[in-house]
Amino acid sequence: xxxxxxxxxxxxxxxxxxxxxRLMAQKLAEAGADAAYVDLGEYTLPVFNEDLEENEFPDxxxxxxxxxxxxxxxxxxxxxxxxxxxxxxxxxxDWLTRTRLKVFARxxxxxxxxxxxxxxxxxxxxxxxxxxxxxxxxxxxAQVRIGPxxxxxxxxxxxxxxxxxxxxxxxxxxxxxxRRQF
Ligand SMILES: Cc1cc2nc3c(=O)[nH]c(=O)nc-3n(C[C@H](O)[C@H](O)[C@H](O)COP(=O)(O)O)c2cc1C
Numbered sequence: 001x002x003x004x005x006x007x008x009x010x011x012x013x014x015x016x017x018x019x020x021x022r023l024m025a026q027k028l029a030e031a032g033a034d035a036a037y038v039d040l041g042e043y044t045l046p047v048f049n050e051d052l053e054e055n056e057f058p059d060x061x062x063x064x065x066x067x068x069x070x071x072x073x074x075x076x077x078x079x080x081x082x083x084x085x086x087x088x089x090x091x092x093x094d095w096l097t098r099t100r101l102k103v104f105a106r107x108x109x110x111x112x113x114x115x116x117x118x119x120x121x122x123x124x125x126x127x128x129x130x131x132x133x134x135x136x137x138x139x140x141x142a143q144v145r146i147g148p149x150x151x152x153x154x155x156x157x158x159x160x161x162x163x164x165x166x167x168x169x170x171x172x173x174x175x176x177x178x179r180r181q182f
Contacts (some may be wrong), residue, residue, distance in 0.1 A: 009089030080124025112144030120147030
């Protein structure tokens, strides 16, 4: 059985990226995966600083790394801030690389972004893909871009845009069949 986790690079109370990540956990489970949304708010990490590594390495980074390294698939939804990757997304990745748990070696990654901008967070998404590629992670080509968010979610916060829902399904399909062989 495919083991999958979904993450959001925003822990804002009404975060759209968290909604997308929760939806993707549900869709992955419907496709047959053992899937769960991991709330990064439960893994609060300090802003990365090499000085902290020696004596103050956060237990939460090891805990999160221990969980994610077991995954076959990880879906990461991230906001775009000021035309780039959101700080929580990058900080999480930076700490995880320093756990030395090889968190990025096994899972296949799917990416998504919810943004209030017309370009649907495409710049932040491409930064995330570039970072993951740089550290040797495998990403599937399909991605979810949602924006402007007000048009794509209904008043109850459900994703209703048909194109976005189809993109979610394409990412799920690719995550379910792509196994890293190297
Ligand atoms: C500091 C900051 C910078 C932002 N920069 C961008 C941006 O460059 N492009 C964009 O599309 N949206 C930008 N936004 C708007 C976010 O897309 C929007 O707040 C989104 O809802 C954040 O995701 P969340 O709902 O998951 O928290 C920015 C928001 C903040 C707070």
